[in-house]
Amino acid sequence: MDEYYKITEQYLNALQSSKDEREIHAFLKSRPYLVRNAFNAWAWNHVEVFPEYQLNNEYRIDFLILSADSGQWHVSIVELKSPFLKPFTKGGLYSKYLNEGIKQLEERIKWLHLNQNRFRQQLSKHFRKNNSIAHCSNADDHIYASTEILDPRTCISFQYFIVIGRRNMISHELQSRRHLAASEKIEIATYDRMIDIAEGLDKTESGKYL
DSSP states (O other), X not given: OOTTTTHHHHHXXXXXXXXXXXXXXXXXXXXXXXXXXXXXXXXXXXXXXXXXXXXXXTEEEEEEEEEEOSSOEEEEEEEEOOTTSXXXXXXXXBOHHHHHHHHHHHHHHHHHHHOHHHHHHHHHHHHHHHTOBOSSSOTTTOSBHHHHTTSTTSOEEEEEEEEOSOGGGSOHHHHTSOOEETTTTEEEXXXXXXXXXXXXXXXXXXXXXX
């Protein structure tokens, strides 16, 4: 059976039956393409999704998406909160649950800012283990991603996402805006973004996202 068969139905059932973010994380861990297609930086030369990614055993990230294009490497960090928690108050302010998620993610952003060399070394070890090729450099500079990523000239862009609540928890006025937090570093999304992805997969003939 195609792994994408009735993926929208599967995902909706998982959302409705999950008690918290840990249970929906388990579902998404087994279907990482939903996370990848919803939060990747639209770079497809190289795409990997890492669930429960560890930052040198100091912090755990729910999902880290690593991708590349000809210009740079991209890192998307996705943190999950419960689909049953409201992201905003009735007055349009951040809920306490969203503020908790922002604080948690800000700790990881700070770690990455202070420890980028360590992070690059982590990625280099992974690339070396998998014999990954370079994507952003001329062949004369780097053949393998393991040395490319250590080169300070190699740019890494970062995107940060908090996934919380459902679209119907947000007023129509708020839905029409793209929500950014923490000096526009963190994007706030609902679990419905991945419903949109699942519906798109269901509509394709093969179920594969091209």
